Amino acid sequence: MxxxxxxxxxRCRQEGLRLTGPRRxxxxxxxxxxxxxxxxxLHRRVEAIEPGVNIATIYxxxxxxxxxxxxxxxxxxxxxxxxxxxxxxxxxxxINVETGEVVEFRSDEIExxxxxxxxxxxxxxxxxxxxxxxxxxxx
Amino acid sequence: MxxxxxxxxxRCRQEGLRLTGPRRxxxxxxxxxxxxxxxxxLHRRVEAIEPGVNIATIYxxxxxxxxxxxxxxxxxxxxxxxxxxxxxxxxxxxINVETGEVVEFRSDEIExxxxxxxxxxxxxxxxxxxxxxxxxxxx
DNA sequence: CTCTGTGCAAAACTTTTGCACACTG
DNA sequence: CAGTGTGCAAAAGTTTTGCACAGAG
Numbered sequence: 001m002x003x004x005x006x007x008x009x010x011r012c013r014q015e016g017l018r019l020t021g022p023r024r025x026x027x028x029x030x031x032x033x034x035x036x037x038x039x040x041x042l043h044r045r046v047e048a049i050e051p052g053v054n055i056a057t058i059y060x061x062x063x064x065x066x067x068x069x070x071x072x073x074x075x076x077x078x079x080x081x082x083x084x085x086x087x088x089x090x091x092x093x094x095i096n097v098e099t100g101e102v103v104e105f106r107s108d109e110i111e112x113x114x115x116x117x118x119x120x121x122x123x124x125x126x127x128x129x130x131x132x133x134x135x136x137x138x139x
Numbered sequence: 140m141x142x143x144x145x146x147x148x149x150r151c152r153q154e155g156l157r158l159t160g161p162r163r164x165x166x167x168x169x170x171x172x173x174x175x176x177x178x179x180x181l182h183r184r185v186e187a188i189e190p191g192v193n194i195a196t197i198y199x200x201x202x203x204x205x206x207x208x209x210x211x212x213x214x215x216x217x218x219x220x221x222x223x224x225x226x227x228x229x230x231x232x233x234i235n236v237e238t239g240e241v242v243e244f245r246s247d248e249i250e251x252x253x254x255x256x257x258x259x260x261x262x263x264x265x266x267x268x269x270x271x272x273x274x275x276x277x278x
Numbered sequence: 279c280t281c282t283g284t285g286c287a288a289a290a291c292t293t294t295t296g297c298a299c300a301c302t303g
Numbered sequence: 304c305a306g307t308g309t310g311c312a313a314a315a316g317t318t319t320t321g322c323a324c325a326g327a328g
């Protein structure tokens with residue numbers, strides 16, 4: 001009987017964050033996103049559901065959510081911040097340099113080696129980002 | 140008799156880039172930097188050697204150098220672009236979240252596993268970035 | 279001499295913030 | 304009703320660009 005992953009809304013309640021109209025829509029959009037939208041894209045998706053939400057609200061909300069550990073920030077190679085819900089199990093990203101498409105993957109082996117090396121250097125890992133820029137293999 | 144790593148200046152000549160006064164100083168600063176300065180920091184270091192170089196020139200130069208593959212761009216967690224000379228052998232980064240200090244490391248094992256996974260997904264690796272955010276280990 | 283690079287200033291773009299008001303808990 | 308969140312507009316921070324001129328090859 002695995003308990004389902006708690007929704008963002010539930011996690012906000014746990015964190016004592018207020019569930020306002022705009023915030024509910026932003027959470028809904030984040031839940032529905034399986035890609036890694038930037039703030040402008042989130043704003044577009046929110047506006048499509050409920051017009052009138054200011055982009056400053058999106059910025060403030062993603063910052064709040066990230067501070068509470070509910071979403072993750074990414075940079076990739078374009079200048080903007082991109083976001084995704086904190087996944088149940090950590091994963092890394094392939095970025096197709098020809099299309100910009102992002103593919104998620106996970107390697108327990110890489111995770112393990114990272115821990116090992118960090119320990120050798122006397123560090124505890126807080127988090128990490130592995131972005132692999134790729135091109136479809138020809139042949 | 141291993142040939143020494145060619146200097147940035149030499150590599151610029153190879154690429155047909157012009158060696159102007161400001162550019163020479165920027166190259167000198169990059170050569171002398173074993174950290175990962177951002178544009179503002181580069182500008183400061185350049186100004187210390189030869190005042191009067193405009194920051195727009197720094198931006199244009201690092202972009203040119205990066206396009207020609209002579210330096211690498213990094214993002215880390217602060218909003219700004221940071222740079223370093225393309226190293227002889229690729230390495231990854233620990234970023235101490237308490238001090239901002241960056242430590243380089245390399246793992247052939249991680250490199251190998253990345254290749255392997257990329258192949259499984261049908262990708263050729265163009266480049267990659269592994270940033271591990273760490274804290275000094277207590278105990 | 280041609281063409282790349284530069285300084286300067288303005289613009290573009292992304293993100294943050296002050297303020298007055300609205301609304302959640 | 305206290306305190307958090309929001310809209311709006313302005314500001315701040317970073318990076319790019321148009322233009323006329325300087326200098327490298």
